[in-house]
Amino acid sequence: xxxxxxxxxxxxxxxxxxxxxxxxxxxxxxxxxxxxxxxxxxxxxxxxxxxxxxxxxxxxxxxxxxxxxxxxxxxxxxxxxxxxxxxxxxxxxxxxxxxxxxxxxxxxxxxxxxxxxxxxxxxxxxxxxxxxxxxxxxxxxxxxxxxxxxxxxxxxxxxxxxxxxxxxxxxxxxxxxxxxxxxxxxxxxxxxxxxxxxxxxxxxxxxxxxxxxxxxx
Amino acid sequence: xxxxxxxxxxxxxxxxxxxxxxxxxxxxxxxxxxxxxxxxxxxxxxxxxxxxxxxxxxxxxxxxxxxxxxxxxxxxxxxxxxxxxxxxxxxxxxxxxxxxxxxxxxxxxxxxxxxxxxxxxxxxxxxxxxxxxxxxxxxxxxxxxxxxxxxxxxxxxxxxxxxxxxxxxxxxxxxxxxxxxxxxxxxxxxxxxxxxxxxxxxxxxxxxxxxxxxxxxxxxxxxxxxxxxxxxxxxxxxxxxxxxxxxxxxxxxxxxxxxxxxxxxxxxxxxxxxxxxxxxxxxxxxxxxxxxxxxxxxxxxxxxxxxxxxxxxxxxxxxxxxxxxxxxxxxxxxxxxxxxxxxxxxxxxxxxxxxxxxxxxxxx
Numbered sequence: 001x002x003x004x005x006x007x008x009x010x011x012x013x014x015x016x017x018x019x020x021x022x023x024x025x026x027x028x029x030x031x032x033x034x035x036x037x038x039x040x041x042x043x044x045x046x047x048x049x050x051x052x053x054x055x056x057x058x059x060x061x062x063x064x065x066x067x068x069x070x071x072x073x074x075x076x077x078x079x080x081x082x083x084x085x086x087x088x089x090x091x092x093x094x095x096x097x098x099x100x101x102x103x104x105x106x107x108x109x110x111x112x113x114x115x116x117x118x119x120x121x122x123x124x125x126x127x128x129x130x131x132x133x134x135x136x137x138x139x140x141x142x143x144x145x146x147x148x149x150x151x152x153x154x155x156x157x158x159x160x161x162x163x164x165x166x167x168x169x170x171x172x173x174x175x176x177x178x179x180x181x182x183x184x185x186x187x188x189x190x191x192x193x194x195x196x197x198x199x200x201x202x203x204x205x206x207x208x209x210x211x212x213x214x215x216x217x
Numbered sequence: 218x219x220x221x222x223x224x225x226x227x228x229x230x231x232x233x234x235x236x237x238x239x240x241x242x243x244x245x246x247x248x249x250x251x252x253x254x255x256x257x258x259x260x261x262x263x264x265x266x267x268x269x270x271x272x273x274x275x276x277x278x279x280x281x282x283x284x285x286x287x288x289x290x291x292x293x294x295x296x297x298x299x300x301x302x303x304x305x306x307x308x309x310x311x312x313x314x315x316x317x318x319x320x321x322x323x324x325x326x327x328x329x330x331x332x333x334x335x336x337x338x339x340x341x342x343x344x345x346x347x348x349x350x351x352x353x354x355x356x357x358x359x360x361x362x363x364x365x366x367x368x369x370x371x372x373x374x375x376x377x378x379x380x381x382x383x384x385x386x387x388x389x390x391x392x393x394x395x396x397x398x399x400x401x402x403x404x405x406x407x408x409x410x411x412x413x414x415x416x417x418x419x420x421x422x423x424x425x426x427x428x429x430x431x432x433x434x435x436x437x438x439x440x441x442x443x444x445x446x447x448x449x450x451x452x453x454x455x456x457x458x459x460x461x462x463x464x465x466x467x468x469x470x471x472x473x474x475x476x477x478x479x480x481x482x483x484x485x486x487x488x489x490x491x492x493x494x495x496x497x498x499x500x501x502x503x504x505x506x507x508x509x510x511x512x513x514x515x516x517x518x519x520x521x522x523x524x525x526x527x528x529x530x531x532x533x534x535x536x537x538x539x540x541x542x543x544x545x546x547x548x549x550x551x552x553x554x555x556x557x558x559x560x561x562x563x564x565x566x567x568x569x570x571x572x573x574x575x576x577x578x579x580x581x
Contacts, residue, residue, distance in 0.1 A: 006237055032363050036310060039356065056342050062349040067382075070356055074378040 010051055018044035026098075035073040042066050056141060145169055244337045248326045251526070256475045257288035258530075263537050270541040298464035303366050306461065310364035315462070315469035318357030322477040325350045329483060330405045331525055332493045332518035343404040344392055347484060348385075351439075354477055355381045358448065361470070362458035373457025377448035380551055381439055387559035388435035394428045394567045395419060395488045398574055404484075408492025415496035419489045424569040429489040431563050433535065436481040438551070440474055443540040445551055452545075475533075482532025483525065490528055493521030 021041040028034045042065045049058035146167050261276070264287060268275025280286025302311055325347040330336035340346050355377055362374020398419065399407040411417045419425045438445035449457035459470055486492060500506065500517035507514040546554065 005234055030307070032307070032360070033310065036313075036360060043353075055340050055346065059342055059346045059349040062353065063345075066356075067349075067352060070353075070359070070378070071382065073356075073359060074375065074382075 014044045014047040039066050039069050252476045255479050256472050259475045260288040266537040267541045295468045300464045303461050305366035307364040310360045314357045314361030315466050318354050318473040319469050321353035322473040331522040342402045344402050358458050365461035367461050369454040369460045370458050372454045373448040383555045384435045384438040387563045390563035391428045391432040394570045398570050404487050408487045411491040412494045418491040424566045428566045440477045442536050444543040444546050478533050483529040486528035493525045495524045
């Protein structure tokens with residue numbers, strides 16, 4: 001009865017919330033409720049990351065996935081608030097396809113779980129030991145992005161030192177510039193068309209253009 | 218502290234879970250008390266500041282002098298009000314929304330250090346965690362606005378979504394600037410790097426000085442306070458996302474707003490204004506450090522925590538002053554402020570701080 005007990009309690013709590021709300025996403029009919037369940041599920045997964053000591057990953061999960069779903073929710077509300085899509089029904093074919101995909105993913109994951117074993121398993125204890133030795137990983141992650149790799153303590157002697165890796169900086173930059181181009185393109189397509197002013201000029205603020213910009217955020 | 222109590226109960230391992238539970242509850246209660254007392258103080262202060270700005274007296278009679286019982290009286294009034302839920306509302310989401318907002322505003326206090334070591338959960342990415350969780354506050358607002366089944370509420374929620382998501386970018390850039398100068402995401406280390414007299418504060422750096430004002434602008438917009446209170450613009454859309462809320466449910470939104478304001482001000486104090494290190498290092502001048510025993514160190518930390526909370530209150534008072542001084546911006550002006558002024562300025566300050574740090578550390 002020490003801290004491991006609380007670890008288990010919170011693990012099962014978060015895992016239960018994540019699984020329950022994930023099921024609710026599938027079963028709910030209303031778009032906004034679906035988004036709400038999805039956000040709850042993703043936040044519970046972030047909680048699991050925090051529990052495992054991966055604070056950076058947990059905060060990233062909240063920032064990227066939950067924030068992204070939030071924007072999705074905003075669009076969902078804007079486009080379907082009172083329209084015909086506000087309650088969605090899924091066809092039989094989609095159910096079968098989704099069940100097939102989800103089932104195969106579950107099978108792969110279950111296989112991994114069986115390999116690692118329960119809390120007392122050999123692989124699990126090795127993983128736990130590795131987790132203890134390198135708990136503050138944020139700096140390592142940042143350096144890894146730049147190409148500076150630090151050897152995990154356990155494997156320092158087992159392998160010869162790898163050649164200096166280029167890191168992920170270039171890839172990261174290409175992806176972010178690509179996203180920027182996509183955003184600019186979307187703003188260009190969605191902007192209000194500029195018309196040659198008629199004789200009577202009415203000065204008004206360019207409301208439509210600025211509003212379009214905000215939705216692209 | 219946890220280790221001390223665990224040692225005390227070394228002979229009774231069956232009771233260890235109780236120690237963890239009690240310590241967790243006490244820490245949560247302490248921070249909840251800080252947030253709730255602050256909300257009560259701010260409610261009174263808002264009235265007083267508004268009155269002073271408009272050349273009035275504000276509350277004077279409730280509780281004798283200065284109207285100091287105004288906040289409890291307001292709370293009692295809100296408790297007695299009828300709890301209404303509109304007919305076409307989504308009941309579950311309508312009930313949940315205020316709690317989501319409040320939880321998102323309160324949870325970041327978990328990673329907020331009040332003094333060296335005085336933090337519930339020390340995180341080496343504390344700033345990032347706080348920004349990530351505090352950003353979820355709009356989630357409650359959007360849900361509340363949608364679930365109300367009212368056009369005004371929906372308009373308010375959509376405005377809030379556009380505004381907060383937009384202003385998160387310059388806010389993040391401001392925080393990144395400080396993180397770059399300090400070289401760490403750990404709030405405790407950022408504050409400790411500014412230890413000593415006020416010329417050690419980050420505010421003294423010219424680039425970070427400008428960054429501070431951008432941060433305060435974005436924090437005001439992020440907690441949808443005037444002049445950025447478009448989501449609840451009462452002259453246009455009744456009360457925005459809060460139109461259909463009454464009584465205590467409304468007051469939970471209110472608490473969330475003030476809790477978030479205090480949080481953003483406390484983070485500003487830690488990032489820019491030395492955190493618990495005062496303009497004058499009183500604690501070390503009085504000898505309240507670990508050299509004179511644990512009690513002196515504890516007193517020094519308590520003094521530092523009071524110092525930090527005072528700075529947070531100053532920040533909130535500044536936001537109130539702004540609210541009652543400036544008129545509300547139009548939607549396009551809000552977006553222009555964000556995209557045309559705050560983002561480029563924050564980027565320029567980021568570049569400037571890079572150069573400053575680079576030159577200060579010896580250049581080439």
